Amino acid sequence: MNMTIPGARVMDVRTSLPRHKSLKYGRRKLTDIRSAALHHSATLSGSPGAFARYHVSTNGGPGIAYHFVIQKDGVIYWCNDPESISYHVGNSNRHALGICLVGDFRTQQPTPEQLDAANRLIEHLQVQIPSMKQVFGHQEYPGYAWKNCPAFPMVKFRSDYSQYLQKAVDKVKTPIQVQVAISMNGSMLSVSGFLQEGVSMLPVRAVANAAGGKVEWIEQTMDVRVNGKDLNEKVISGSAYAPARELAAVLGLQVEWDDPNKIVRLNGV
Ligand SMILES: [Zn+2]
Numbered sequence: 001m002n003m004t005i006p007g008a009r010v011m012d013v014r015t016s017l018p019r020h021k022s023l024k025y026g027r028r029k030l031t032d033i034r035s036a037a038l039h040h041s042a043t044l045s046g047s048p049g050a051f052a053r054y055h056v057s058t059n060g061g062p063g064i065a066y067h068f069v070i071q072k073d074g075v076i077y078w079c080n081d082p083e084s085i086s087y088h089v090g091n092s093n094r095h096a097l098g099i100c101l102v103g104d105f106r107t108q109q110p111t112p113e114q115l116d117a118a119n120r121l122i123e124h125l126q127v128q129i130p131s132m133k134q135v136f137g138h139q140e141y142p143g144y145a146w147k148n149c150p151a152f153p154m155v156k157f158r159s160d161y162s163q164y165l166q167k168a169v170d171k172v173k174t175p176i177q178v179q180v181a182i183s184m185n186g187s188m189l190s191v192s193g194f195l196q197e198g199v200s201m202l203p204v205r206a207v208a209n210a211a212g213g214k215v216e217w218i219e220q221t222m223d224v225r226v227n228g229k230d231l232n233e234k235v236i237s238g239s240a241y242a243p244a245r246e247l248a249a250v251l252g253l254q255v256e257w258d259d260p261n262k263i264v265r266l267n268g269v
Contacts, residue, residue, distance in 0.1 A: 001030075001081075001082060001128055002128065003078055003124070005076070005120050005121065005124045006120070007116075007120055008074070008076055008116075008117050008120040008121065008124075009074070009075045009076065010075075010076045010077075010078055011075060011076070011077050011078065012078045013048055013049075013077050013078060013079055014078055014079060014080060014081065017048055017049060017052040017063065017064050017079055018049065018052045018053050018056050018057075018063075018064075019052070019056065019062065019063045020056050020060070020061065020062045020063060023060075023061070023062035024062050025062045025063060025080065025084040025085055025086050025087075026084075026085040027081075027083050027084065027085065028083055028084075028085050028094060029083070030082060030083060030128075030129050030131070031129075031131045032094060032095055032131070033082060033095060033096070033097050033129050033131055033132045034095040034096070034131055034132060034133065034134060035092075035095065035096050035097070035132060035133070035134035035135065035136050036096070036097050036099055036122055036125065036132060036134070036135045036136070037088060037089050037092070037096040037097065037098050037099065037136055037137070037138055037141065038099050038100075038101065038118070038135065038136070038137050038138065038150045038154070038157070039066065039088060039098060039099065039100040039101070039137075039138050039149050039150050040100065040101050040102075040103055040104060040105045040110075040149055040150040040151050040152070041069075041100055041101070041102045041103060041104070042104050042106075042149065042151075043102070043103075043104055044103065044104050044107075044108065045072070045102065045103075046102050047069075047071075047102075048064060048066075048069045048077040048079050051064050051065070051066070051069065051100070052064035052079070055087075059087075061086075061087050062086075062087075063079075063080065063084075063086065064079045064080065064086070065086050065087050065088040065098060065100075066079055066080070066086065066088060066098040066099065066100040067079060067080045067081075067082055067084065067086060067097050067098050067099065068097075068098070068099045068100070068121060069099075069100045069101075069102060070099065070100070070101045070102065070114050070117050070118055070121070071102050071114070072102055072103060072111045072113065072114055073111075073113055074111070074113030074114055074116060074117040075117070076117050076121055080098075082097055082125070082128075082129060086098060088100075088138070089138060089141045089144065090141070090143055090144070091142065091143065092141045092142065096136075096141070097125065097129070097132060099118065099121065099122070101114050101118065101150060102114075104151070105150060105151035105152045106148060106151045109152075110152060115157075115160070118157075118161075119160070119161055119164040119165075122135055122161065123164070123165060123168070135154075135157070135158055135161065136154065137149065137150050137152075137154040137157075138150060139154075140154060178194060178195040178262065179192045179193070179194055179195075179262070180192060180193045180194060180195055180200045180202075180262045180263065180264055181261070181262060181263045181264070182202060182207065182263070182264050182266065183263055183264070183265045183266065184207070184210050184211065184253075184266045184267075185266070185267055185268055186267075188263075189206060189207070189210055190206075191203050191206040191207075193241060193244070193264065194241070195262075196234070199243050199244070200243070200244040200257065200264045201234060201241035201242065201243060201244070202241060202242060202243075202244050202247050202264060203239055203240070203241055204224050204226060204231065204233060204239075204240040204241065204242050204247060205239070205240065207247055207251070207266070208226050208227075208247070208251060211251040211252075211253055211266070211268070213226050213227050213250070213251045214226065214227050214228070216228075217240075222235070224240040224242070226242075226247065226250045226251065227250050227251065229250040231243075231246055231247065231250065232246060244257075244264045244266075248266055251266075252268070253266045253267060253268055254266070254267045254268075255267075
C-alpha cells in the first residue's frame with residue numbers, strides 16, 4: 001500500500017518493532033476493513049517500540065496492537081499491515097484498523113500536530129481502503145462503553161474531520177481562473193487579477209501601491225486594510241485579492257470593466 005501522505009511524515013517501522021517469536025496475527029482482505037478505531041496510549045508519553053514490547057511481553061500478543069501510532073509531534077508510525085488482524089477492539093478486530101495517538105487524554109489534550117496527522121492519515125486510508133467508511137473511538141465499539149478510550153470526544157473529532165475534508169474538496173474545486181488584466185490611468189500594470197463568479201478580483205498590494213494607497217495587514221484577524229478600510233479579500237498563496245469595485249472605492253478610483261478584452265480599467269478622479 002502506498003503510504004506517502006501529502007503534508008504528513010510517515011515512518012515505516014513494521015519490520016523493526018518487537019514481535020512475538022512464534023505467534024502471528026491473522027490476515028484479512030483490505031475490503032474486510034470497515035472502520036478506523038481511535039485509541040489513546042493512556043500513557044503520558046511513549047513510542048511504538050515501547051507499546052510493542054508491552055503488547056508482546058506483558059500481554060503475550062503477536063505484536064503491537066495498533067496499525068498506526070501518531071506521536072505528539074505528528075509523526076505517523078506505520079506499525080502493522082492493514083491486512084493484519086491485530087488485537088485492539090476485541091470482537092471487532094477483524095473489521096477495524098487501529099490508530100493510536102500517544103498521550104493520556106484523560107489528563108492531556110491531543111496536540112494540533114497529532115490531530116492534523118490523524119485527519120491526513122484517515123483521509124489517505126479511506127482512499128486506499130474504500131470499505132473503511134467509519135471512524136469510531138475504542139469506546140464506541142460493542143462491549144467497550146466502559147473503556148475511556150480515546151478519552152477525547154469523538155463527535156467533535158468526526159465533525160472536525162468532515163470540515164477538514166470539506167476544505168480539501170473546496171481546494172480541488174477551485175476552478176481554473178480567468179485572468180483579468182489591469183490598467184491604471186491608461187497604462188497596463190504588470191500584475192493581473194482573476195474572475196470569480198463574475199467579479200474581478202485584483203491583487204490588493206500591487207494595485208494599492210500603484211494608486212498610492214496604504215496597505216495594512218492585521219495579523220490577529222488576518223485581514224487586509226487599504227486606507228484604513230476592511231476589504232472582502234481572498235488570500236491565495238500569500239497574496240490578498242479583493243473585488244475590483246471595493247478596492248477602487250477605497251482608493252478613490254473609478255472602475256470600468258472592458259469585457260471583450262478582460263481588462264479592469266482604473267482611473268483616478
Ligand atoms: Zn483503546
